[in-house]
Amino acid sequence: MCTAATYKTKDFYFGRTLDYEFSYGDQIVITPRNYAFNFRHVGDMKNHYAIIGMAHVAEDYPLYYDAMNEKGVAMAGLNFVGNAVYAAIKPDVENIAQFEFIPWILSQCSSLVEVRELLERINIVNTPFSEQLPLAQLHWIISDENESITVESMSDGLHIYDNPVGVLTNNPPFPQQMFQLNNYMYLSPKQPRNTFCENLALDAYSRGMGGLGLPGDLSSSSRFVRVAFTKVNAISGESEEESVSQFFHILGSVDQQRGCCEVADGKYEITLYTSCCNVTKGIYYYNTYENHQISAVDMHVENLDSDKMICYPVIQGERINYQNK
Numbered sequence: 001m002c003t004a005a006t007y008k009t010k011d012f013y014f015g016r017t018l019d020y021e022f023s024y025g026d027q028i029v030i031t032p033r034n035y036a037f038n039f040r041h042v043g044d045m046k047n048h049y050a051i052i053g054m055a056h057v058a059e060d061y062p063l064y065y066d067a068m069n070e071k072g073v074a075m076a077g078l079n080f081v082g083n084a085v086y087a088a089i090k091p092d093v094e095n096i097a098q099f100e101f102i103p104w105i106l107s108q109c110s111s112l113v114e115v116r117e118l119l120e121r122i123n124i125v126n127t128p129f130s131e132q133l134p135l136a137q138l139h140w141i142i143s144d145e146n147e148s149i150t151v152e153s154m155s156d157g158l159h160i161y162d163n164p165v166g167v168l169t170n171n172p173p174f175p176q177q178m179f180q181l182n183n184y185m186y187l188s189p190k191q192p193r194n195t196f197c198e199n200l201a202l203d204a205y206s207r208g209m210g211g212l213g214l215p216g217d218l219s220s221s222s223r224f225v226r227v228a229f230t231k232v233n234a235i236s237g238e239s240e241e242e243s244v245s246q247f248f249h250i251l252g253s254v255d256q257q258r259g260c261c262e263v264a265d266g267k268y269e270i271t272l273y274t275s276c277c278n279v280t281k282g283i284y285y286y287n288t289y290e291n292h293q294i295s296a297v298d299m300h301v302e303n304l305d306s307d308k309m310i311c312y313p314v315i316q317g318e319r320i321n322y323q324n325k
């Protein structure tokens, strides 16, 4: 399972948890402006906006899971197993392989307005990256500081939904996820009043009772409601430290601990990493299951006019700050 969310203070933040039972081998990857993308069906793109995100690198190609560009657009792919269906190649449209979708959008769009224009001509096709790395069944959240959308390629075509809550998890399809929020509209961060029966002396005997009923399990639909409730009510200061810290707390509401979600005999899904992009400033923050310290890579420190990918390893291993030795 995975969860993505957006958050706005002075700057705009976007990130995700990546939950799985194993890692494909990830790195923080910067694709500078002059790295040539060779799109399988639409040809070469020799220069483009610079991109930074988490990716698996294969054959000198950045297979991004989540990323942002230097213009303030960010996107993430999340599992959509059993529902994602990619199309066959068609004439007169832009045929983009599923694994090319993040580079295709982030290399040329500086806003969601431009993303929507590009999506009018796109056909997301079922060309796998390689035999070893077959198609991933995903759906996507794409955001800038003004709005978010969800993109789902299904058997009945490509769906583009406004995403007014700015969160995404996995199944079921997005309209059903949004609809179920109706069931929780009574939830509140405030203490509840007794509307049950005025003749009964009911008591708000504990803090937090306004959120009673918020689902606590790890299913995708429960995580959707929980992260939406947390995100829309989250309050923080505007500084970078306060905003980043708060962002990790928002996604912390759907963190997966080893042992609680068994996916096969003795195999457990865990939150492998959590990312937080400062989309305004081009800084990619992350922490991992094994390393709670927040690490960061700032794209603007690099030579963004280069033609070679720049990769940073994911830092693992807890770093405990002893105070007395």
Ligand SMILES: C[C@H](CCC(=O)NCCS(=O)(=O)O)[C@H]1CC[C@H]2[C@@H]3[C@H](O)C[C@@H]4C[C@H](O)CC[C@]4(C)[C@H]3C[C@H](O)[C@]12C
Pocket (backbone or CB within 6 Å): 001, 002, 018, 019, 020, 024, 056, 063, 064, 065, 077, 078, 079, 080, 081, 099, 128, 129, 133, 134, 135, 136, 137, 138, 170, 171, 220
């Ligand atoms: C497994 C990841 C999604 C995690 C997730 O959503 N888990 C939920 C589990 S469940 O549904 O709720 O059961 C996805 C997100 C991005 C994916 C990767 C990216 O799409 C990039 C390439 C794409 C290639 O086609 C396959 C390898 C791959 C390197 C993908 C491997 C894997 O499918 C990733 C890492």
